[in-house]
Amino acid sequence: MPAPLTTPQVRAEYQRLKNQPRALDMTRGKPSAEQLALSNRVLTLPGAQAGDYIADDGTDVRNYGGLDGLPAMKQLFADILAVPRPNVLVGGNSSLSMMYDALARACQFGVLDNAGNFQPAWHRLAARKFICPTPGYDRHFLVTEHLGFELLAVDMTESGPDMRQVEALVAADAAIKGIWCVPKYSNPTGVCYSDATVQRLARMKTAAADFRIMWDNAYAEHHFTGPPQRLENIARCGEAAGHPNRVLQFASTSKISHPGSGVAAIASSDANITEAKSHIAVQSIGPDKVNQLRHIRLFGAHDTDTNTDTAHDRLSGLRAHMKKHARLVTPKFAAVLEILERELGGLGLAQWSTPKGGYFISLDIPDGKAARAIELTAAAGVKLTAAGAPFPYGKDPRDRNIRLAPTFPPLQDIKQATEILAVCVQLAASE
Amino acid sequence: MPAPLTTPQVRAEYQRLKNQPRALDMTRGKPSAEQLALSNRVLTLPGAQAGDYIADDGTDVRNYGGLDGLPAMKQLFADILAVPRPNVLVGGNSSLSMMYDALARACQFGVLDNAGNFQPAWHRLAARKFICPTPGYDRHFLVTEHLGFELLAVDMTESGPDMRQVEALVAADAAIKGIWCVPKYSNPTGVCYSDATVQRLARMKTAAADFRIMWDNAYAEHHFTGPPQRLENIARCGEAAGHPNRVLQFASTSKISHPGSGVAAIASSDANITEAKSHIAVQSIGPDKVNQLRHIRLFGAHDTDTNTDTAHDRLSGLRAHMKKHARLVTPKFAAVLEILERELGGLGLAQWSTPKGGYFISLDIPDGKAARAIELTAAAGVKLTAAGAPFPYGKDPRDRNIRLAPTFPPLQDIKQATEILAVCVQLAASE
Numbered sequence: 001m002p003a004p005l006t007t008p009q010v011r012a013e014y015q016r017l018k019n020q021p022r023a024l025d026m027t028r029g030k031p032s033a034e035q036l037a038l039s040n041r042v043l044t045l046p047g048a049q050a051g052d053y054i055a056d057d058g059t060d061v062r063n064y065g066g067l068d069g070l071p072a073m074k075q076l077f078a079d080i081l082a083v084p085r086p087n088v089l090v091g092g093n094s095s096l097s098m099m100y101d102a103l104a105r106a107c108q109f110g111v112l113d114n115a116g117n118f119q120p121a122w123h124r125l126a127a128r129k130f131i132c133p134t135p136g137y138d139r140h141f142l143v144t145e146h147l148g149f150e151l152l153a154v155d156m157t158e159s160g161p162d163m164r165q166v167e168a169l170v171a172a173d174a175a176i177k178g179i180w181c182v183p184k185y186s187n188p189t190g191v192c193y194s195d196a197t198v199q200r201l202a203r204m205k206t207a208a209a210d211f212r213i214m215w216d217n218a219y220a221e222h223h224f225t226g227p228p229q230r231l232e233n234i235a236r237c238g239e240a241a242g243h244p245n246r247v248l249q250f251a252s253t254s255k256i257s258h259p260g261s262g263v264a265a266i267a268s269s270d271a272n273i274t275e276a277k278s279h280i281a282v283q284s285i286g287p288d289k290v291n292q293l294r295h296i297r298l299f300g301a302h303d304t305d306t307n308t309d310t311a312h313d314r315l316s317g318l319r320a321h322m323k324k325h326a327r328l329v330t331p332k333f334a335a336v337l338e339i340l341e342r343e344l345g346g347l348g349l350a351q352w353s354t355p356k357g358g359y360f361i362s363l364d365i366p367d368g369k370a371a372r373a374i375e376l377t378a379a380a381g382v383k384l385t386a387a388g389a390p391f392p393y394g395k396d397p398r399d400r401n402i403r404l405a406p407t408f409p410p411l412q413d414i415k416q417a418t419e420i421l422a423v424c425v426q427l428a429a430s431e
Numbered sequence: 432m433p434a435p436l437t438t439p440q441v442r443a444e445y446q447r448l449k450n451q452p453r454a455l456d457m458t459r460g461k462p463s464a465e466q467l468a469l470s471n472r473v474l475t476l477p478g479a480q481a482g483d484y485i486a487d488d489g490t491d492v493r494n495y496g497g498l499d500g501l502p503a504m505k506q507l508f509a510d511i512l513a514v515p516r517p518n519v520l521v522g523g524n525s526s527l528s529m530m531y532d533a534l535a536r537a538c539q540f541g542v543l544d545n546a547g548n549f550q551p552a553w554h555r556l557a558a559r560k561f562i563c564p565t566p567g568y569d570r571h572f573l574v575t576e577h578l579g580f581e582l583l584a585v586d587m588t589e590s591g592p593d594m595r596q597v598e599a600l601v602a603a604d605a606a607i608k609g610i611w612c613v614p615k616y617s618n619p620t621g622v623c624y625s626d627a628t629v630q631r632l633a634r635m636k637t638a639a640a641d642f643r644i645m646w647d648n649a650y651a652e653h654h655f656t657g658p659p660q661r662l663e664n665i666a667r668c669g670e671a672a673g674h675p676n677r678v679l680q681f682a683s684t685s686k687i688s689h690p691g692s693g694v695a696a697i698a699s700s701d702a703n704i705t706e707a708k709s710h711i712a713v714q715s716i717g718p719d720k721v722n723q724l725r726h727i728r729l730f731g732a733h734d735t736d737t738n739t740d741t742a743h744d745r746l747s748g749l750r751a752h753m754k755k756h757a758r759l760v761t762p763k764f765a766a767v768l769e770i771l772e773r774e775l776g777g778l779g780l781a782q783w784s785t786p787k788g789g790y791f792i793s794l795d796i797p798d799g800k801a802a803r804a805i806e807l808t809a810a811a812g813v814k815l816t817a818a819g820a821p822f823p824y825g826k827d828p829r830d831r832n833i834r835l836a837p838t839f840p841p842l843q844d845i846k847q848a849t850e851i852l853a854v855c856v857q858l859a860a861s862e
């Protein structure tokens with residue numbers, strides 16, 4: 001390992017880098033062009049020949065009808081989330097919208113407690129609060145902020161949210177109505193919740209009878225090339241603990257096929273699904289069935305002679321597809337981790353996550369230095385996610401966290417961006 | 432003209448018809464298989480070759496981004512609704528969802544008055560009410576019922592809602608927050624609002640500062656083969672009257688391409704669009720841009736050499752496409768009208784609308800007889816829209832209205848269904 005740079009050397013190196021014009025962007029968790037190309041076949045599906053637009057349950061997907069989704073699409077999400085098919089409701093192109101709508105409905109109409117009794121609409125309460133494990137996903141936090149919740153930060157640990165903090169909060173305050181969770185390859189820490197964490201979330205005593213776990217399993221199938229991480233089944237845990245209506249699970253194909261034109265779904269208890277449908281039946285004429293069929297055909301073996309979609313092949317088709325994604329993104333994450341280790345390892349300046357899947361690396365640098373490091377990096381032509389974004393109200397109380405999103409840019413850009421970041425971290429720390 | 436049947440003859444004829452097994456369905460305003468086939472090309476679009484998925488503004492539609500829609504899609508809706516492009520916000524597959532969401536947001540957050548000041552959230556008010564011109568569209572009424580509005584019926588006339596009733600109501604009661612309108616080929620009466628009606632709606636004094644006209648221009652381009660009906664520009668009238676924020680317009684491609692997998696849009700004032708986006712930016716990652724591009728390419732002349740979509744050709748492309756729809760649906764409406772005239776004309780039993788476009792015929796029979804006639808018709812194997820559906824709370828106070836939806840079944844079925852209905856109307860009237 002080379003000797004660490006002295007402060008004057010860091011300053012000189014930064015000046016040198018800054019003088020080279022560049023415009024690199026590592027702000028967003030977006031698939032790269034190569035990843036998008038993996039799903040280009042979906043852009044010609046389902047096809048215009050007779051039979052192409054008839055689902056295997058006989059539905060002509062071109063006309064009205066079908067509130068909860070094609071059976072085959074429900075089954076695929078049921079397989080991904082390991083829940084029974086009737087507990088899935090298929091939506092539009094955005095799981096975030098389904099989360100927003102679920103919470104907006106709770107505010108407007110109220111939701112069920114675990115005995116199946118309606119509780120008062122949340123907008124009638126004097127206060128409503130929501131737990132935000134941090135660092136976490138900014139768009140989650142923004143939804144609850146926008147809907148009038150006070151955001152309560154709890155720390156993320158290696159095994160998920162700090163459950164002692166969570167349990168103490170929810171037991172004491174009935175105004176706390178829920179918690180945001182990205183349980184697998186969490187945004188941005190890459191953490192997979194431990195079995196014990198999942199069980200404690202399902203089991204814990206909450207002062208609110210209508211507490212909700214917003215279980216955004218956005219990266220359920222988004223492993224790198226190593227072995228997939230295990231995730232305990234929160235729905236089963238909730239049921240076993242007598243809290244069947246506590247858990248709302250979400251998934252989508254956004255980072256499986258094409259973001260923005262994929263298919264999203266919610267899964268929950270029978271009672272919650274029935275209740276959600278009672279509202280959605282008024283709100284919507286039904287989700288886009290053509291797009292569902294496109295995705296079924298993209299992942300499934302389709303026999304055009306018999307017009308049959310081979311159900312059991314669809315999840316394995318999707319997993320084979322995700323292996324191609326893994327081969328594209330894994331080297332990018334490896335490059336970032338290697339450079340962080342080479343440039344910052346052993347300096348005592350920084351710690352970072354080493355995810356096994358997902359879209360992010362979380363980097364912690366000395367307190368009070370994150371905003372400055374991101375500013376220095378930007379001045380050298382490298383845009384990173386805004387400081388504080390992964391925290392409630394966009395404010396990192398320790399100003400130390402930096403979210404890295406290595407999937408979108410080409411590998412060479414990622415390497416260069418990370419090298420520049422490493423210099424900026426050292427410079428910020430020295431100031 | 433043959434002599435009208437005597438009551439015993441009607442009874443005998445009904446028994447004869449009832450003894451023939453059949454299952455005809457005229458309940459829903461759905462396009463027929465032939466109409467769906469007109470748009471089958473959309474099922475292979477945009478295509479998987481480089482350039483196929485790049486919009487003419489350079490957007491790669493496969494990735495995240497683009498909250499308010501592709502410029503070309505915004506332009507197409509701007510052309511349909513005759514508003515400036517910046518006043519359009521493109522949504523997902525359902526204009527009904529956009530209407531629901533707009534009203535749900537008004538309940539949750541409040542909306543602007545015409546001076547641009549925020550008014551209190553509607554859920555804070557002791558009462559909220561909404562005007563429903565009847566007969567009208569059941570799904571509209573259901574949205575406002577579900578969101579906690581009291582529904583106030585006003586009569587539809589040949590020129591739109593009875594404006595004396597409307598003006599008296601809205602002037603007197605600040606709890607009345609809006610009115611539902613299908614201004615062109617109205618569901619189910621086929622009425623096109625007169626210029627004077629449009630101007631009065633835009634101009635009228637409302638006790639509520641944040642009154643909203645829900646202008647569902649669902650059939651803007653859905654003319655039969657005759658000349659298109661004219662519709663005054665409500666947005667311009669609202670602006671001229673000093674009520675720029677009163678009007679929310681909606682349109683979709685649902686009955687232009689394929690229902691359920693089309694594209695919807697809202698149009699309103701700058702201030703309302705900005706306000707709507709402030710919420711939708713939190714709720715959504717953005718609408719499905721691939722589906723927008725599909726529709727742009729379906730209607731537009733696309734030059735694959737230069738990757739240019741010819742803007743001015745898109746509206747004319749859509750209109751040429753709608754002429755094909757017209758050729759399919761016009762004979763079906765003509766058949767219903769001809770049979771109604773032949774079987775019921777001059778009997779003094781019934782009146783019906785003679786629409787120039789849209790999806791419905793509205794039939795009025797003697798008071799207290801509609802539910803019975805529909806019941807008799809069903810017993811003879813012909814399903815019609817449920818009695819009362821076009822009225823608030825599903826109750827026709829005079830029990831006289833029957834909605835006919837002639838687009839979906841084959842022409843022979845429609846003829847048979849109408850003949851049976853004519854007998855049932857006579858039988859119900861005689862009882």
